[in-house]
Amino acid sequence: MQSVEEGHALGLVLSQMSKLGDGRKLKVGIDIDDTVADVSSVVKLVLEERHGFDFTLSGRKFDWSASGVRDKHFIDVYNELWAEDGLRIRPMLSAGSYKELVSKTDFTFVSARSDESTNGLYKWLERHYGKEVKVAIVEPRPYDMHGMRKLEQGYDILVDDSPHVAATMSHELAKNRALLLVDKWEEAIGRRHAPNTAVVENVEHAARIIFEAHRLSQKPIEKDSTGFLIV
Numbered sequence: 001m002q003s004v005e006e007g008h009a010l011g012l013v014l015s016q017m018s019k020l021g022d023g024r025k026l027k028v029g030i031d032i033d034d035t036v037a038d039v040s041s042v043v044k045l046v047l048e049e050r051h052g053f054d055f056t057l058s059g060r061k062f063d064w065s066a067s068g069v070r071d072k073h074f075i076d077v078y079n080e081l082w083a084e085d086g087l088r089i090r091p092m093l094s095a096g097s098y099k100e101l102v103s104k105t106d107f108t109f110v111s112a113r114s115d116e117s118t119n120g121l122y123k124w125l126e127r128h129y130g131k132e133v134k135v136a137i138v139e140p141r142p143y144d145m146h147g148m149r150k151l152e153q154g155y156d157i158l159v160d161d162s163p164h165v166a167a168t169m170s171h172e173l174a175k176n177r178a179l180l181l182v183d184k185w186e187e188a189i190g191r192r193h194a195p196n197t198a199v200v201e202n203v204e205h206a207a208r209i210i211f212e213a214h215r216l217s218q219k220p221i222e223k224d225s226t227g228f229l230i231v
């Protein structure tokens with residue numbers, strides 16, 4: 001059964017589709033880290049093994065500060081994982097859903113990252129999704145600006161797990177954009193700051209909603225002999 005939040009997500013995608021015109025496809029951008037690439041769970045394992053951090057001390061799922069983890073610990077392991085071409089990082093978007101996104105939408109992966117982790121990402125994407133993959137890399141600094149940088153790419157629909165991106169959705173630049181916020185954080189609904197944001201369970205859920213909106217928008221409009229719409 002469709003939840004209220006899922007209905008909101010579908011409504012957002014349909015509303016973005018209704019503004020398209022001229023046969024333009026829906027422009028979709030999907031974030032990489034912790035949306036498509038399951039990276040934080042591997043960072044966590046390495047930090048446990050290497051430094052003995054106790055993650056049971058953490059409060060929220062992705063707030064590790066109570067365990068003593070600092071940004072530098074995270075970044076060092078993160079860069080190390082991408083330097084080995086992300087071999088330990090699991091993709092969360094299936095190859096089938098990727099292909100369907102490419103055929104039905106104007107699709108790009110989007111990631112805010114520095115040079116240290118970019119080459120490894122290209123190899124990871126090629127390994128999982130092929131040579132033709134399109135990816136937009138935006139400047140990651142300052143950290144709270146990366147959402148704006150992603151919005152500047154002009155996506156009709158952005159799929160992202162970042163609360164910083166969610167916080168930018170009430171900005172003027174986001175006026176004609178919509179966000180499907182992946183529910184990485186327990187309090188994600190509380191991070192839905194603007195009506196152009198809906199919370200989804202994961203990237204496959206976001207893809208299913210986009211495909212459903214596409215299917216509904218392809219339905220021929222039925223008219224009777226007098227030209228009136230049949231509803």
Ligand SMILES: [Mg+2]
Pocket residue numbers: 031032033034035160161162
């Ligand atoms: Mg992310």
